[in-house]
Amino acid sequence: xxxxxxxxxxxxxxxxxxxxxxxxxxxxxxxxxxxxxxxxxxxxxxxxxxxxxxxxxxxxxxxxxxxxxxxxxxxxxxxxxxxxxxxxxxxxxxxxxxxxxxxxxxxxxxxxxxxxxxxxxxxxxxxxxxxxxxxxxxxxxxxxxxxxxxxxxxxxxxxxxxxxxxxxxxxxxxxxxxxxxxxxxxxxxxxxxxxxxxxxxxxxxxxxxxxxxxxxxxxxxxxxxxxxxxxxxxxxxxxxxxxxxxx
Amino acid sequence: xxxxxxxxxxxxxxxxxxxxxxxxxxxxxxxxxxxxxxxxxxxxxxxxxxxxxxxxxxxxxxxxxxxxxxxxxxxxxxxxxxxxxxxxxxxxxxxxxxxxxxxxxxxxxxxxxxxxxxxxxxxxxxxxxxxxxxxxxxxxxxxxxxxxxxxxxxxxxxxxxxxxxxxxxxxxxxxxxxxxxxxxxxxxxxxxxxxxxxxxxxxxxxxxxxxxxxxxxxxxxxxxxxxxxxxxxxxxxxxxxxxxxxx
Amino acid sequence: xxxxxxxxxxxxxxxxxxxxxxxxxxxxxxxxxxxxxxxxxxxxxxxxxxxxxxxxxxxxxxxxxxxxxxxxxxxxxxxxxxxxxxxxxxxxxxxxxxxxxxxxxxxxxxxxxxxxxxxxxxxxxxxxxxxxxxxxxxxxxxxxxxxxxxxxxxxxxxxxxxxxxxxxxxxxxxxxxxxxxxxxxxxxxxxxxxxxxxxxxxxxxxxxxxxxxxxxxxxxxxxxxxxxxxxxxxxxxxxxxxxxxxx
Amino acid sequence: xxxxxxxxxxxxxxxxxxxxxxxxxxxxxxxxxxxxxxxxxxxxxxxxxxxxxxxxxxxxxxxxxxxxxxxxxxxxxxxxxxxxxxxxxxxxxxxxxxxxxxxxxxxxxxxxxxxxxxxxxxxxxxxxxxxxxxxxxxxxxxxxxxxxxxxxxxxxxxxxxxxxxxxxxxxxxxxxxxxxxxxxxxxxxxxxxxxxxxxxxxxxxxxxxxxxxxxxxxxxxxxxxxxxxxxxxxxxxxxxxxxxxxx
Numbered sequence: 008x009x010x011x012x013x014x015x016x017x018x019x020x021x022x023x024x025x026x027x028x029x030x031x032x033x034x035x036x037x038x039x040x041x042x043x044x045x046x047x048x049x050x051x052x053x054x055x056x057x058x059x060x061x062x063x064x065x066x067x068x069x070x071x072x073x074x075x076x077x078x079x080x081x082x083x084x085x086x087x088x089x090x091x092x093x094x095x096x097x098x099x100x101x102x103x104x105x106x107x108x109x110x111x112x113x114x115x116x117x118x119x120x121x122x123x124x125x126x127x128x129x130x131x132x133x134x135x136x137x138x139x140x141x142x143x144x145x146x147x148x149x150x151x152x153x154x155x156x157x158x159x160x161x162x163x164x165x166x167x168x169x170x171x172x173x174x175x176x177x178x179x180x181x182x183x184x185x186x187x188x189x190x191x192x193x194x195x196x197x198x199x200x201x202x203x204x205x206x207x208x209x210x211x212x213x214x215x216x217x218x219x220x221x222x223x224x225x226x227x228x229x230x231x232x233x234x235x236x237x238x239x240x241x242x243x244x245x246x247x248x249x250x251x252x253x254x
Numbered sequence: 255x256x257x258x259x260x261x262x263x264x265x266x267x268x269x270x271x272x273x274x275x276x277x278x279x280x281x282x283x284x285x286x287x288x289x290x291x292x293x294x295x296x297x298x299x300x301x302x303x304x305x306x307x308x309x310x311x312x313x314x315x316x317x318x319x320x321x322x323x324x325x326x327x328x329x330x331x332x333x334x335x336x337x338x339x340x341x342x343x344x345x346x347x348x349x350x351x352x353x354x355x356x357x358x359x360x361x362x363x364x365x366x367x368x369x370x371x372x373x374x375x376x377x378x379x380x381x382x383x384x385x386x387x388x389x390x391x392x393x394x395x396x397x398x399x400x401x402x403x404x405x406x407x408x409x410x411x412x413x414x415x416x417x418x419x420x421x422x423x424x425x426x427x428x429x430x431x432x433x434x435x436x437x438x439x440x441x442x443x444x445x446x447x448x449x450x451x452x453x454x455x456x457x458x459x460x461x462x463x464x465x466x467x468x469x470x471x472x473x474x475x476x477x478x479x480x481x482x483x484x485x486x487x488x489x490x491x492x493x494x495x496x497x498x499x500x501x
Numbered sequence: 502x503x504x505x506x507x508x509x510x511x512x513x514x515x516x517x518x519x520x521x522x523x524x525x526x527x528x529x530x531x532x533x534x535x536x537x538x539x540x541x542x543x544x545x546x547x548x549x550x551x552x553x554x555x556x557x558x559x560x561x562x563x564x565x566x567x568x569x570x571x572x573x574x575x576x577x578x579x580x581x582x583x584x585x586x587x588x589x590x591x592x593x594x595x596x597x598x599x600x601x602x603x604x605x606x607x608x609x610x611x612x613x614x615x616x617x618x619x620x621x622x623x624x625x626x627x628x629x630x631x632x633x634x635x636x637x638x639x640x641x642x643x644x645x646x647x648x649x650x651x652x653x654x655x656x657x658x659x660x661x662x663x664x665x666x667x668x669x670x671x672x673x674x675x676x677x678x679x680x681x682x683x684x685x686x687x688x689x690x691x692x693x694x695x696x697x698x699x700x701x702x703x704x705x706x707x708x709x710x711x712x713x714x715x716x717x718x719x720x721x722x723x724x725x726x727x728x729x730x731x732x733x734x735x736x737x738x739x740x741x742x743x744x745x746x747x748x
Numbered sequence: 749x750x751x752x753x754x755x756x757x758x759x760x761x762x763x764x765x766x767x768x769x770x771x772x773x774x775x776x777x778x779x780x781x782x783x784x785x786x787x788x789x790x791x792x793x794x795x796x797x798x799x800x801x802x803x804x805x806x807x808x809x810x811x812x813x814x815x816x817x818x819x820x821x822x823x824x825x826x827x828x829x830x831x832x833x834x835x836x837x838x839x840x841x842x843x844x845x846x847x848x849x850x851x852x853x854x855x856x857x858x859x860x861x862x863x864x865x866x867x868x869x870x871x872x873x874x875x876x877x878x879x880x881x882x883x884x885x886x887x888x889x890x891x892x893x894x895x896x897x898x899x900x901x902x903x904x905x906x907x908x909x910x911x912x913x914x915x916x917x918x919x920x921x922x923x924x925x926x927x928x929x930x931x932x933x934x935x936x937x938x939x940x941x942x943x944x945x946x947x948x949x950x951x952x953x954x955x956x957x958x959x960x961x962x963x964x965x966x967x968x969x970x971x972x973x974x975x976x977x978x979x980x981x982x983x984x985x986x987x988x989x990x991x992x993x994x995x
Contacts, residue, residue, distance in 0.1 A: 020817040021762030046815055047337035071568050072575075073814070074787055076761040079575045081566075082612075090294035090349070097348020098341045105340055105386035118576075139352035267570040268515030293568055319822075320567070321540055321812050323514040326822045328813075329859075365823075541831035584788035584843070591842020592835045599834055599880035633846035 008203045009222035009253040010240060011035040011114065011147065011166065013067060015053035016044040016228075029227040030056055032240045034252045035063040037114045037147075038103075040095035043069035043077025050102050058108040063252035065147065068095040068133070069116040077117035085132035092136035096144070111254040112164070113137050114147040124152040131157040145254055150177060150219060164253055167208070167220035169199035169239060175210045177218065186211065192235050199223055199239045203248045221253040255450045256469035256500040257487060258282035258361070258394065258413065260314060262300035263291040263475075276474040277303055279487045281499045282310040284361045284394075285350075287342035290316035290324025297349050305355040310499035312394065315342040315380070316363040324364035332379035339383035343391070358501040359411070360384050361394040371399040378404040392501055397424060397466060411500055414455070414467035416446035416486060422457045424465065433458065439482050446470055446486045450495045468500040502697045503716035503747040504734060505529035505608070505641065505660065507561060509547035510538040510570075510722075523721040524550055526734045528746045529557040531608045531641075532597075534589035537563035537571025544596050552602040557746035559641065562589040562627070563610040571611035579626035586630035590638070605748040606658070607631050608641040618646040625651040639748055644671060644713060658747055661702070661714035663693035663733060669704045671712065680705065686729050693717055693733045697742045715747040749944045750963035750994040751981060752776040752855070752888065752907065754808060756794035757785040757969075770968040771797055773981045775993045776804040778855045778888075779844075781836035784810035784818025791843050799849040804993035806888065809836040809874070810857040818858035826873035833877035837885070852995040853905070854878050855888040865893040872898040886995055891918060891960060905994055908949070908961035910940035910980060916951045918959065927952065933976050940964055940980045944989045962994040 014036040016023040023044065030036065036057045039045030045053070045067075057064050069077035071091060083091070092113075100110040115123060115133060123130035130153045137144050138161055145162035148154045155163050170189045172180040180187045189195050202208055202223060207215045225236035243250060261283040263270040270291065277283065283304045286292030292300070292314075304311050316324035318338060330338070339360075347357040362370060362380060370377035377400045384391050385408055392409035395401045402410050417436045419427040427434045436442055449455055449470060454462045472483035490497060508530040510517040517538065524530065530551045533539030539547075539561075551558050563571035565585060577585070586607075594604040609617060609627060617624035624647045631638050632655055639656035642648045649657050664683045666674040674681045683689055696702055696717060701709045719730035737744060755777040757764040764785065771777065777798045780786030786794075786808075798805050810818035812832060824832070833854075841851040856864060856874060864871035871894045878885050879902055886903035889895045896904050911930045913921040921928045930936055943949055943964060948956045966977035984991060 018759075018762065019815045021759065021764060023762060041341065046334075047341035048334045050341070051337045074565050074760045075575070075577070079577060081569070081573045081575055083569070083573060087293075087295045090298045093349055093352055094288065094294035094297070094345045097351075098345035101344020101347065101387050102337070102340055140348050265512075265515065266568045268512065268517060270515060318815050321513045322822070322824070326824060328816070328820045328822055330816070330820060535835065540828075541835035542828045544835070545831045581787075581789045584792045587843055587846055588782065588788035588791070588839045591845075592839035595838020595841065595881050596831070596834055598838075634842050 008243060008248050008250060009034045010225055010236070010250055011037055011065065011222050012225050012227050012236065013037045013039070013116070014057070015039045015049050017049050018044050018046055018073060024228040025233050026053060027056065028233045029236065030060045030062055032236050033062060033225065034250050035065055035112070035222060035254065037065045037067035037116070038099055039067050039116070040069070040099045042071045042091065042095055043073065043116055047102065050099060051106065054103045054106040054108055058106045063111050063254050064099070064103050064108050065112040065114045065254070066096040066099045066110045067114055067116045068092045068119065070119050077119065080118040080122055083129070085128055088129055088132040089136040089139070092133050093140055096137065096140050110144065111252070112145045112147055120148070123154055124149050127153045127157050130154045134158055134161050137161055147222060149179065164222065165220045166222040166224050167202050167218045168224050169202060170195045170226070173208050173210045173216055175212050175214050175216060177216045180211060192238060195235060196238050196242045200242050200246045203243055204246055255490060255495050255497060256281045257472055257483070257497055258284055258312070258469045259472050259474050259483065260284045260286070260363070261304070262286045262296050264296050265291050265293055265320060271475040272480050273300060274303065275480045276483065277307045277309055279483050280309060280472065281497050282312055282359070282469060282501065284312045284314035284363070285346055286314050286363070287316070287346045289318045289338065289342055290320065290363055294349065297346060298353065301350045301353040301355055305353045310358050310501050311346070311350050311355050312359040312361045312501070313343045313346045313357045314361055314363045315339045315366065317366050324366065327365040327369055330376070332375055335376055335379040336383040336386070339380050340387055343384065343387050357391065358499070359392045359394055367395070370401055371396050374400045374404050377401045381405055381408050384408055394469060396426065411469065412467045413469040413471050414449050414465045415471050416449060417442045417473070420455050420457045420463055422459050422461050422463060424463045427458060439485060442482060443485050443489045447489050447493045450490055451493055502737060502742050502744060503528045504719055504730070504744055505531055505559070505716050506719050506721050506730065507531045507533070507610070508551070509533045509543050511543050512538050512540055512567060518722040519727050520547060521550065522727045523730065524554045524556055526730050527556060527719065528744050529559055529606070529716060529748065531559045531561035531610070532593055533561050533610070534563070534593045536565045536585065536589055537567065537610055541596065544593060545600065548597045548600040548602055552600045557605050557748050558593070558597050558602050559606040559608045559748070560590040560593045560604045561608055561610045562586045562613065564613050571613065574612040574616055577623070579622055582623055582626040583630040583633070586627050587634055590631065590634050604638065605746070606639045606641055614642070617648055618643050621647045621651050624648045628652055628655050631655055641716060643673065658716065659714045660716040660718050661696050661712045662718050663696060664689045664720070667702050667704045667710055669706050669708050669710060671710045674705060686732060689729060690732050690736045694736050694740045697737055698740055749984060749989050749991060750775045751966055751977070751991055752778055752806070752963045753966050753968050753977065754778045754780070754857070755798070756780045756790050758790050759785050759787055759814060765969040766974050767794060768797065769974045770977065771801045771803055773977050774803060774966065775991050776806055776853070776963060776995065778806045778808035778857070779840055780808050780857070781810070781840045783812045783832065783836055784814065784857055788843065791840060792847065795844045795847040795849055799847045804852050804995050805840070805844050805849050806853040806855045806995070807837040807840045807851045808855050808857045809833045809860065811860050818860065821859040821863055824870070826869055829870055829873040830877040830880070833874050834881055837878065837881050851885065852993070853886045853888055861889070864895055865890050868894045868898050871895045875899055875902050878902060888963060890920065905963065906961045907963040907965050908943050908959045909965050910943060911936045911967070914949050914951045914957055916953050916955050916957060918957045921952060933979060936976060937979050937983045941983050941987045944984055945987055
């Protein structure tokens with residue numbers, strides 16, 4: 008199993024989350040590429056730190072929206088979206104290579120991540136950009152995402168969230184609904200272990216849903232989040248789950 | 255001899271210059287990389303057109319300054335400048351490769367271009383970024399530039415300007431001084447031919463100065479400029495000068 | 502009747518449309534406020550020129566989207582959208598006052614314009630911003646817009662488009678459908694006159710629809726567009742329609 | 749005596765400093781206006797909080813440089829700089845008025861602050877912008893600044909720094925030199941009291957220099973800084989110095 012988290016999400020003087028603490032826990036780092044966060048210097052420092060710790064580097068591509076942190080859906084036309092994704096992946100990969108690493112997967116960020124789960128047009132634009140840059144790069148998304156339908160041979164990898172509620176259909180409960188995010192640390196840890204060991208999660212109606220995922224996403228934007236990520240990592244280790252990058 | 259010009263300098267809905275007309279004339283295209291101009295879609299279209307016409311693609315890297323078109327000097331610290339240059343070169347190269355081409359040289363833009371002619375610190379930052387990305391990429395600058403002093407093995411290529419006045423020392427007359435730009439088309443053409451054939455230019459005091467350059471820079475931001483660039487190209491051809499990319 | 506057009510839509514070195522030609526034709530200028538176009542210097546020059554020609558100044562507020570020219574819908578939360586609109590109106594009004602004029606109405610731009618026609622939440626956010634800044638400022642929108650429903654006492658003014666096809670219900674035919682934009686100059690001029698004189702327009706099914714509007718919007722981003730705007734102005738004059746700012 | 753501090757210096761999701769803690773201590777808040785930090789929503793929230801606490805609001809205008817936090821000098825031409833300053837002051841004032849307050853002074857930020865201390869051309873551009881917006885607004889700068897020479901009737905107010913070393917000439921020791929910033933809390937507090945009560949400060953050579961200032965600038969970007977600002981405030985109170993806004 009792989010553990011992934013968002014990193015390098017500062018900009019200029021501003022910082023977000025504790026990158027170094029997370030790098031000690033995860034096996035894959037989704038590094039911001041400058042469109043929602045992450046200036047070139049932050050990108051370079053983040054890549055250097057990831058390479059030192061043998062953490063896999065992913066391109067966390069986004070809509071162009073610093074003011075909204077890439078959390079606002081945008082009706083970007085496919086040709087433009089593809090060019091924007093290609094630009095970001097290439098920029099990060101050049102920086103990663105200068106640090107002795109390389110981009111080994113792509114994980115879209117925020118509103119773009121959610122959009123391509125259900126919109127095959129934008130999903131195809133993202134896929135075409137990755138294929139144009141390096142068709143061997145997998146894309147990280149949700150199980151059942153529209154990305155699978157338009158992958159055209161691109162490798163698609165599923166991830167799951169230990170701190171999110173699931174519907175009986177195996178999709179995430181919308182953040183707008185109560186109970187969408189699980190705050191109880193013990194439950195989050197227990198769910199992570201069941202996801203990794205048994206491949207199942209308990210849905211909001213109490214039923215068990217199969218979750219086939221090669222990576223678990225953890226968060227690190229608060230001190231509590233980092234501690235929780237550490238607890239998840241420890242529990243997985245105690246359960247005999249080997250942690251290694253999926254890419 | 256090589257002819258180079260700035261291309262892809264629009265942004266979003268805005269356009270600058272006649273890229274297609276210039277691509278029929280020049281052998282090297284300095285393509286904007288998004289920091290002073292050039293969004294990813296414009297970059298991709300410019301690269302596609304350059305590849306089709308077998309025009310060499312250069313990364314026209316800049317300070318981050320869309321509002322000032324990269325024409326304002328900035329005291330960027332070297333580490334940050336290096337990361338910004340690396341980001342831009344890598345982004346354009348990824349796009350160029352997706353079009354069947356590649357970045358084959360780097361030409362800094364505007365205020366950064368002028369700054370590194372005389373500032374070894376920023377020059378060294380630019381050099382380190384290029385070396386970190388691909389040490390085989392030459393950088394295009396003025397003869398006598400500080401870039402030569404800090405090149406550390408990087409190939410440095412000199413260019414000249416047929417429409418700019420030169421001092422007896424072989425440097426450009428500052429644009430702030432009268433007569434810095436030569437507007438008479440016949441004189442510009444004649445100077446281009448002498449630069450290419452004899453390796454000399456007449457300085458403002460009437461003396462002849464040696465100009466050792468492998469590329470002549472032409473402009474394309476006005477209809478008159480494109481016509482003049484065409485006249486330069488024709489005159490060079492008539493004088494038996496073979497035009498080919500330097501990189 | 503009032504004639505309005507978008508002005509000041511350049512940014513940095515880039516220009517869009519012929520502002521001076523339009524200022525000789527229109528009675529109201531929708532001046533870009535920096536979020537989709539229009540840097541502070543362009544805003545100041547546009548306001549100066551408008552004041553000189555006694556053209557009314559409107560704040561052409563937009564989503565924050567220079568790269569997309571404000572043409573991409575964004576799910577900005579109401580509180581943030583209201584603050585952004587307030588920021589833009591205030592900035593332009595300060596500049597206009599320094600030129601001897603003032604902002605006398607607000608016309609949202611592009612995707613925001615279209616969004617608030619049908620979305621009462623974003624419409625209410627725009628209304629609240631205008632009311633917070635100056636409740637005497639009218640907002641320009643389409644007849645039947647959701648803005649009317651949430652105006653809370655704010656003056657709402659309707660405008661029409663002589664070069665756009667209308668449905669029998671009096672709404673604009675979507676630009677995605679064929680025939681949405683009328684390119685025949687004579688028809689555009691004729692429709693403008695009927696709109697102003699008779700208050701009607703011929704819909705796409707041949708029926709006549711009532712159009713109650715106090716302003717006609719014209720475009721100026723191409724030489725042909727400016728000529729057409731001039732023809733509309735001349736025809737209105739010949740038909741005895743007096744042109745004056747609505748605000 | 750007045751105590752001023754920089755506030756509202758976040759952007760989007762990012763935050764900097766503890767605004768609420770500072771608002772309980774200072775009498776004047778230098779609120780970022782969007783060019784180096786501060787989006788419209790942050791500006792509005794900061795103004796609301798300042799109005800509630802009866803803290804005076806100043807426009808903290810800056811070069812357009814989010815990536816560099818306005819800390820990099822830029823050779824902006826005067827006409828453009830004036831328009832940019834006017835834009836920022838007007839935007840913040842509109843927002844402040846919507847919160848029941850108003851901008852009552854201007855304090856340039858970062859590199860612009862330092863530049864106009866010694867550059868009369870950029871100083872005059874800032875002055876002209878303030879005069880164009882509201883000639884009754886004072887500008888906050890250092891004693892001896894070039895702003896005094898070009899004020900043209902604008903009120904210029906001097907401030908001092910309790911945590912910065914001074915030369916015998918009464919100017920700040922450059923941050924590039926060792927000892928430029930005083931970290932010992934007791935010394936900072938003692939210097940603040942002497943500045944306020946006696947109007948003098950001990951320079952780096954041990955001599956006493958007269959400091960005529962109506963405001964002391966304190967910082968709040970670290971927990972220690974906020975505590976130090978509180979200690980300065982308490983010590984001033986204990987010394988019988990009345991704290992009130994200068995504007």
